[in-house]
Amino acid sequence: METILFSLLNGVIYGLLLFMLSSGLTLIFSMMGILNFAHASFYMLGAYFAYSFTQVTSFWLALIFAPILVGLFGAAVERWGLRKVHANGHVAELLFTFGLAYLIDEVVKIIWGKNTVDYQIPHALDFPLFELFGAQYPAYRMFILVVAVAMLAVLWYLLKRTRIGLIIQASLTHPHMVGHLGHNVPRIFMAVFGAGCALAALAGVIGGNYLTTEPSMATFMGPVVFVVVVVGGLGSLEGAFIASLLIGLMQTFAISISASFGDIFGWAGLSPTSELGSITISSLAPMLPFLMLVLILMIRPNGLMGTREV
Amino acid sequence: MKRIMSAALAAMVLAVPAGQAMSETLKIAFIDPLSGPFGGTGDAGLRHWEHAANLVNADDGVNGNQVEIIGFDNKINPKESLIQLQKAIDQGVRYIAQGNGSSVASALIDAIDKHNKRNPGEEVLFLNYAAVDPVFTNDRCSFWHFRFDSDADMKMEAVTDWINNKPEIKKVYIIGQDYSFGKAVAAAAVKMIGEKRPDIEIVGNELHPLGKVKDFTPYIQKMISSEADAVITGNWGADMVLLVKAATSSGHDVPYLTYYAGGLGAAAAMGEGAVGRVLTVSEVNTNLDTPGAQDELIDGFEDKYTEISYYYQRVFNAMNMLDMAATKADSIDPTKVAMALEGMEYETPYGTVTMRADNHQILQSLYMSTFSKDVKRDVEKTGLGWVSGEGDKIEAADTAMETSCKMSRP
């Protein structure tokens, strides 16, 4: 009971953080077909900008302005970088972002140094909210939950209830048709790319102090974001949401299972002391998303909720 | 196309002079990551070596020879390290310093062994300042390898000695990264606790993949449920910092006994929440009582390299012992220096250290240091630092372990 409750709570928080990070990528990927390898780098930029903001102003201003700045930077990258490469096809675009990730990593190191920066949770939120079975539940986790849910609500409202949202939604599935209807598709692309980067940066502001803010945080976070987007399915924010939660929950639940292969397959003659038998389910937890990625792509290439093949 | 290739190759072949004669300076090649994710760690090590070399040079050098440290960037990749090793040998380097990554150390030990066997008269000596896999001074020991850091088992000896003096600890949880080092730490912990304190129950022995976990809270919950009184971890880098952060935010208030919480960048990342909770094992901390000269040395270092905190006392030990050995042998020939290094004793400001002759492992006293707010000398301008109190010191002789080393000498 205790384990289940904890795993549920932790899984949801981790899942929401993943969702914040990957929602922007889902938008970009579904609309432009670009698998943005630099997406996690924008997440990192968000964290670093927030750190610099908190040095001079406050965390709350950082929460607003860091994503905006990163969003503008993202839009600029689209306008003067990606758009040039667009003519050479999706692989070239993907490789452009691949190179951009290298570049951002190095530039961050030059500007903010090679070591971890002292970006900490604001004091106003640094207290235990309640205690459960001996473990404190920090208020900041609840704050993450609130921000993520708020972001989801705003995003949902924008996409489903406004005219801009309608156009974006249409471009997600039928970009050519939207162009034929006279909308400025390149400008929509630029806006969506910028907005996607801003969302990643928001995740960076929130996650940078909850986890750590250091130059390799992008490489660290990178691959798992793709898993969310691909598993969730192309063009589907709902899919990304479900995939994030699924991955979050799956990982936390797997961690709480201490059984090893030897215990489970003992009937087949696998000794718990052998190399294979001694591997526990919990030690495999962080690899589960990648297993899921491979399986989903093989069985259901549309992803969980996607309407098109990736 | 092919023409370009041939031009490039020819240019390259001609540009590099074929083997230089030994010059008056004693060159030490520092082969460690100087770029990429671990560039910061490697750079800090390089600066310690350079500072130590400057001090020795100011004092008439190593047996009268000026020391030059040359940095080689190995990108923490074993294969790249071997290329850099060949480059270093070409530049007349006979001494190699390296520390980050047991994979690199393993490659270098093997390659230097083979090089020395295949090229008699051009021997190269390996000064290992931080790669702690016990195997390097046991089954895979080599005459050409000297380790100036205590190995993982010796550090665990120190950690378990510390636990031994704390009767209130009844349950211990072990967590580590799922690779050879994490497994070795876990195995050593289980064995030594079993010997010293059979009453202690190991309530968890967990491995997680290297560098893949973002949120450690589920692991912390498991520890809390298991009612552990102390946590032992060999984690380093992000895995260590994230573990501590998760523990802080869940209010898991038990001692975290770590190997690498003292490492570069960790203090800033862990933050104030880790104060009093995190302990680390190391050969020194900068708040120990020492003669004034040592304080001046540390000040000199931290004034020169403002971004780096003084960390590797062992680099200074290594440099001074190299000096003593060369003086004793009256030569800077690696074979003679190696012979002189065997069994050598050296007075550091923190006590005597001894280089064992049978397996080339240093014996030095170790300290358990606690992360603290109330410090004379902080690390990385955080206002936080490391302190030790009564009973936190483990004498050098107590860290000696049996060795399975069968060394073949030239």
Add this chain to the structure above:
Amino acid sequence: MTDNISISPVNLAPTSAEKFRARIVPLLFMVAILLVIPLFSPSRTAYSLLAAIGINIVFALSYNMLLGRGGLLSFGHAVYFGLGGYAAMHAMRAVELGESGFWSGFPIFGLPIVGFAAGALAGAIIGWPSCRRSGTPFAMISLGVAELIAAAGFMFASVFGGEEGITGDRMNGPELFGLSMGPLSDIYIFIAVWTFIGTASMYAFTRTPLGKLSEATRDNPERVQFIGFSPVRIRYMVFIFAGAFAGMAGAMAAVNYEIFTPDALSLNPSGFVLLMAYIGGIRYFPGPIVGAIVLTLMQSMLSDFTEAWLLYLGVLFISIVTFAPSGLSGVMYGSYTAVRQEGLGGSLQKVKLKLPAFTLIFLGMLVLIETSVRKSNGHGEVFEFFGLSLPFTSPITWLLIAGPIIAGVALLWKAKTDDQGDQP
């Protein structure tokens, strides 16, 4: 119907002289280079760099079988390199032990065959599920598989040797061609022979029906299906061959370095081979060779001069992707044809503005990067540029940064308006 039409096609097939010039001469040229190099009596540095280059040439070419020839973007090609290398490493240890009959008589020189077989086997197993998709799903599957196998590499110490990896000694077993395999010069011969075999056979592969079909599948899988071939099968077979040659490169690395560690399986080397192939140029067969040479030298030599070499690598890669998608070999080939068509003067006329413009921008950026890196380190070092010391705060430094960049951009702008003026 067809009976009535008399077919007299013009014979467009190349004459045998043309074939010889286009297909055999470059390979002979390669042999000549490989033979000439030892005459310069290279240093250890040169020998070890040459060995690394040879290994990377085979590796990058095998990668280009997927990306350039098959249109398959893979993020996990190092898996096959690594598995091939590990197989060779284990074989090398078996030779060292010399217990069983087969291995005790196996020459170390032949180990790349073992790597080839292991790579092919790994490709056959992993390729079966992944090759049913192409494009982004294929790339994502390769990423997932690479992550899984890299993690397994650290978990199974008996096979992969844990972090320290496994080591072996190449000076064992029967000697072939009188090579003891100990000294670097022997290893050079070993690497040269296998680099040539690898390059020649991968070139030959492009001439086979399968090689042609793989290019057809890249360009239009539907049409390939129409003419009666299964794109999935073709991709699968190409994948196996690419894995096999990567495994061969891995085995060459195993013999050269005598150690193999699990990080050889990880995403980093996979990304690096992608950079090599793409920077070199994926549309031309020799492209990856150029890329392998340039990037190996950058990796091993540039880091002596600047710690920001990764930044330069990133800039180079982005510039290639943005301005020259056909890679360095494309640039070389393009300028070669331009010079042939318009003469040296004419083609220089074309780039007379762009060449200095890019040089100026590069100069400005170089000063910017180098001074910033030193500032960021905080060790008080100062960038020396042609004897000129340039501290971060000095106005001269910023003049040297802004001046060339502004001048370069202005030149580019002029070149652009000139072009527009020429072709209204």
